[in-house]
Amino acid sequence: MKLDPLGTLAFNFALLSLVAVGGANAVVPEMHRLAVDTYAWMPDKEFADLFAISSAAPGPNVLIVALIGFKVAGVLGALVATIAMCGPSSLLSYTVSRFWQRSRGAAWQGFIRRSLAPITIGLVIASGWVLAQAADTDWLGIVITLVTVAVLMTSKLNPLWLFGVAGLLGLVGIG
Amino acid sequence: MTSLATALPDTPRRISRRELFLGFLFVGLRGFGGVLPWARQMIIEERHWLTEEEFVELYSLCNLLPGPNIVNVSIALGARFQGWPGSVAAFTGLMTAPMVIVLTLGALYEHYRALPELGPLLHNLSAAAAGLVLSAGFKMAKPQWKKPLAVVIALLAFTGVGLLHWSLVWVVLALVPASLLLHRSLKQ
Numbered sequence: 506m507k508l509d510p511l512g513t514l515a516f517n518f519a520l521l522s523l524v525a526v527g528g529a530n531a532v533v534p535e536m537h538r539l540a541v542d543t544y545a546w547m548p549d550k551e552f553a554d555l556f557a558i559s560s561a562a563p564g565p566n567v568l569i570v571a572l573i574g575f576k577v578a579g580v581l582g583a584l585v586a587t588i589a590m591c592g593p594s595s596l597l598s599y600t601v602s603r604f605w606q607r608s609r610g611a612a613w614q615g616f617i618r619r620s621l622a623p624i625t626i627g628l629v630i631a632s633g634w635v636l637a638q639a640a641d642t643d644w645l646g647i648v649i650t651l652v653t654v655a656v657l658m659t660s661k662l663n664p665l666w667l668f669g670v671a672g673l674l675g676l677v678g679i680g
Numbered sequence: 681m682t683s684l685a686t687a688l689p690d691t692p693r694r695i696s697r698r699e700l701f702l703g704f705l706f707v708g709l710r711g712f713g714g715v716l717p718w719a720r721q722m723i724i725e726e727r728h729w730l731t732e733e734e735f736v737e738l739y740s741l742c743n744l745l746p747g748p749n750i751v752n753v754s755i756a757l758g759a760r761f762q763g764w765p766g767s768v769a770a771f772t773g774l775m776t777a778p779m780v781i782v783l784t785l786g787a788l789y790e791h792y793r794a795l796p797e798l799g800p801l802l803h804n805l806s807a808a809a810a811g812l813v814l815s816a817g818f819k820m821a822k823p824q825w826k827k828p829l830a831v832v833i834a835l836l837a838f839t840g841v842g843l844l845h846w847s848l849v850w851v852v853l854a855l856v857p858a859s860l861l862l863h864r865s866l867k868q
Contacts, residue, residue: 565750623831646803
């Protein structure tokens with residue numbers, strides 16, 4: 506049976522959208538299964554490369570979905586995959602956040618916020634930790650990470666300056 | 681600068697759709713190595729749309745819901761200031777530029793695959809990105825330092841996902857009810 510590639514993209518990513526608790530990075534293994542095993546859109550190495558590109562480029566990590574869609578069906582495929590991946594979860598967030606906003610000040614909100622905030626903080630620091638492990642494969646990487654943390658914790662410097670310095674070092678071959 | 685932030689009224693001022701679009705456009709363009717730290721920077725420190733605690737609340741809610749977290753933040757923040765047209769403005773602002781960039785890179789990749797010159801550049805940028813994410817987490821943690829229960833739960837989340845590489849879904853499903861119950865019993 507030959508399935509319309511756009512329909513296949515839309516259906517699979519709309520489903521993924523609703524199970525992606527914790528964001529796009531949480532469903533990367535599932536995307537890999539779809540793109541490499543189930544539909545054979547690309548080999549393993551290409552999936553890894555596309556993931557690296559989407560991580561290095563500016564913007565949300567979810568754009569790995571755009572690259573998969575692009576590979577399958579060009580620019581239209583990229584748009585369909587991205588909208589499918591963001592649509593259902595966005596409708597849910599819209600509804601829940603409106604409800605949350607309307608009952609602002611209710612005691613249960615403070616209670617839920619106090620309970621959820623530490624989990625969020627732990628997960629954000631864990632993301633930083635995982636990224637640091639991937640990036641800091643040598644002393645220079647460790648130094649860049651530590652200097653970035655130290656500068657941002659103690660000043661109001663725009664982080665783009667740190668990226669500029671790190672990028673320049675890389676461009677002259679230090680990295 | 682801090683006096684300006686604290687002087688802001690508790691109720692959110694009206695943020696226009698144009699501001700939402702432009703704010704998130706610049707967040708998307710700067711969002712190397714994850715967008716959250718840049719969103720935090722823009723929303724709290726540059727444009728003073730929310731306080732640190734309001735942002736943690738919004739982000740916690742968006743983190744709990746399925747889907748890309750930062751997309752949820754744009755939807756929820758847009759809705760808060762301008763209803764659904766605000767959500768559309770913030771979402772399109774966030775996604776448009778990175779989408780064009782990532783597809784351009786994807787097309788270039790098809791032709792050139794891996795250029796060796798890009799190795800050190802990407803290595804250094806990802807190291808700085810890791811530091812940026814870590815510092816965003818530490819800043820969010822600041823108001824919680826003196827609450828022992830919050831510190832324990834944050835450490836559990838960090839250990840499960842960061843050190844033990846457990847599935848985030850299970851960590852969240854286990855910690856959310858645990859944290860709710862513990863905070864409830866603490867109150868009584």
